[in-house]
Amino acid sequence: MFDRTLLLKLAQTHESFYLYDQRVMLSHLFQLRSAIPWAHFLYSVKANPHHAVLDTVFSQGFGGDAASLGEVELCRMHGLKPEEIFFSAPGKPASALSGALGRCTLVADSLGEMERIEALAEERETTADIGLRVNPDFTFTADEGAPGKFGVDEEQLFDAMDRLKAMKRVRLVGIHVHLKSQELDEAVLERYYRKLLELAERVAEALGRPLRFLNLGSGLGIPFGAQDASLDVSALGVGVSAQVEAFRRRFPETRLYIETGRFVTGRAGIYATHVTDVKTSRGKRYALLANTLNGFARPSLAQLVAQYTHAPQPPMWEPLFTCRRPYRIYVLNDAQETETVTLAGNLCTAADLVEPMITLPKLSVGDVVVFTNAGCYAAVISPFQFASLEPPAQLFLTEEGQILE
Numbered sequence: 001m002f003d004r005t006l007l008l009k010l011a012q013t014h015e016s017f018y019l020y021d022q023r024v025m026l027s028h029l030f031q032l033r034s035a036i037p038w039a040h041f042l043y044s045v046k047a048n049p050h051h052a053v054l055d056t057v058f059s060q061g062f063g064g065d066a067a068s069l070g071e072v073e074l075c076r077m078h079g080l081k082p083e084e085i086f087f088s089a090p091g092k093p094a095s096a097l098s099g100a101l102g103r104c105t106l107v108a109d110s111l112g113e114m115e116r117i118e119a120l121a122e123e124r125e126t127t128a129d130i131g132l133r134v135n136p137d138f139t140f141t142a143d144e145g146a147p148g149k150f151g152v153d154e155e156q157l158f159d160a161m162d163r164l165k166a167m168k169r170v171r172l173v174g175i176h177v178h179l180k181s182q183e184l185d186e187a188v189l190e191r192y193y194r195k196l197l198e199l200a201e202r203v204a205e206a207l208g209r210p211l212r213f214l215n216l217g218s219g220l221g222i223p224f225g226a227q228d229a230s231l232d233v234s235a236l237g238v239g240v241s242a243q244v245e246a247f248r249r250r251f252p253e254t255r256l257y258i259e260t261g262r263f264v265t266g267r268a269g270i271y272a273t274h275v276t277d278v279k280t281s282r283g284k285r286y287a288l289l290a291n292t293l294n295g296f297a298r299p300s301l302a303q304l305v306a307q308y309t310h311a312p313q314p315p316m317w318e319p320l321f322t323c324r325r326p327y328r329i330y331v332l333n334d335a336q337e338t339e340t341v342t343l344a345g346n347l348c349t350a351a352d353l354v355e356p357m358i359t360l361p362k363l364s365v366g367d368v369v370v371f372t373n374a375g376c377y378a379a380v381i382s383p384f385q386f387a388s389l390e391p392p393a394q395l396f397l398t399e400e401g402q403i404l405e
Contacts, residue, residue: 002270002370002397008332010403011368016273016291016392018379020048022056022399024268025375029060032220032263036237038244039258042086044218045071047376048265052396052404054078057264065259069096072104086215086257088133088176090150107131107176107215111152111160114170121169131174131213132157134203138195140180140188140219150178154199161206175203178217181261182322184228186236189219193240197247200254210251218261224326224373231263262376269375271296271392275367276346285341287363292345293352294386296371296378298326300345303353325355332368335361343369347387 002019010017032041042065043057049071055078058064063084064075075085087100088107094116100106101120108114108130121128133151137144145154152160164172177196183189193216200214223230244256273295277288293300302324329343339362345352363369384391396404 004332006397007270007272007370008368010395011272011274011332014272014393014395015390016271016295018269018271018296018374018392018394020050020053020265020269020375020394020396022052022268022397025053025056025264026060026399028264028268029057029062031233032258032260033060035233036258038237038241038248039216039256042215042257042259043264044259044261045074046380047260047262048269048378048380049074050379050394050396051078052398053265057260062260063257066104069099072100076103086131086176088131088178088215090133101128102126105129105131105174105213107133107174109133109151111156111163114164114167114172118167118170127169127171129171129173129212131176131215132172133176133178134199136177136179136195136199140183140192151176157203158206165207172207174211174213174215175200176215176217178215178219178259180219182221182224183219184221184223184231186232186239189231189236190239192216192219194243197240197243201247201250204251204254210253212253213255213257215257215259218259218263220258220261220263222262222266222373224266225323226325226328228323265375266373266377267375269373269378271371271374271378272368273392275363275365275369278363278365285339287341287343288346289343289354289369290346291389291392292343292354293347293349294345294383294389295392296374297382298322298374298378299343299354299371300352302326303356304351327371327373329355329358329360330370330372331361331363332370333361333364335363337362339363347389 042063044065046067058078064080066072066075066085066087067089072085072087082104085104086107087104090109117128134157135148135151135153137154139146196216200211204211221231273289273291275287276290279286338359340357340359342356343354
């Protein structure tokens with residue numbers, strides 16, 4: 001995916017670095033718009049908030065899915081209008097509600113939060129059109145709901161409908177549902193989308209007016225592991241199009257949104273680092289890498305899960321854990337000989353383990369090792385401050401071949 005010569009050149013001046021490829025991102029943006037033309041898309045800022053990534057995505061007409069007041073401000077700094085920014089997160093503190101009111105579309109996560117937004121609007125003598133996150137009476141695979149920290153249970157929403165309609169300063173104009181990440185079966189997503197359209201119809205009927213928006217959430221997965229097949233987004237778009245058209249005939253005012261999750265950036269980034277030492281301990285070969293747990297934490301997190309479960313495929317715990325090896329590893333050397341080696345990091349902790357007993361081209365100090373699938377939930381979840389080490393650089397490769405920092 002990336003040019004070996006370019007990576008080796010960048011490695012001469014950076015001990016470790018991320019590289020995000022604009023061309024790959026644009027191809028994924030185009031793929032989504034072409035495959036699912038009936039949807040508007042929201043970029044999940046928390047996946048990768050690099051400034052050039054945001055510029056790229058927002059320049060293509062995508063809105064922003066913000067999970068904090070800071071992300072709301074990032075969206076605004078990068079040119080989005082308040083109606084293009086959706087702030088959805090559980091347990092928003094009062095300061096976040098205060099700072100976000102009027103600067104985005106607030107999506108309340110509870111009935112109590114709706115009441116706090118109304119009190120804030122009353123205090124400012126204004127009104128607020130907001131959304132509400134709903135925990136529906138179904139899941140991706142079952143026809144009954146499950147308890148969870150996100151949103152308002154569907155039955156609670158309908159029980160409180162008269163109370164919501166009586167609010168003077170707050171008007172419910174949309175609903176948001178997000179149940180799962182990293183789904184690779186388009187048939188599962190089709191079923192989920194159909195059920196959400198039916199839920200939106202019931203909510204609109206209970207409100208007595210059409211919704212302004214329905215946010216279908218994310219779930220669009222990418223092939224992380226070697227066993228993963230790619231999600232067929234074209235089949236997904238076609239598979240639910242008939243029900244979407246029927247919904248639109250009845251509710252032409254309602255915009256349908258899908259959050260991009262990791263789909264846009266996940267495969268558009270790599271992580272590169274250097275071998276800092278090679279040693280043998282009681283017959284076992286080790287290669288130490290710079291800035292692994294503290295620079296690219298996903299491998300160490302996967303190994304941590306493996307330490308505590310013997311299941312072949314442990315359940316996902318996104319975004320921290322997807323599968324045992326959610327990347328491919330490439331060694332940028334010309335070695336003809338291979339060896340079985342344990343890759344570990346250079347932090348003063350045994351938890352800094354990357355890959356035990358993997359067969360790779362024989363490693364030497366100074367070699368560059370590259371990990372794929374590092375464009376999302378990678379830099380943002382890595383503890384850069386651990387041990388006060390220099391954090392990895394985050395570089396951006398433009399369509400024209402220019403490197404931005």
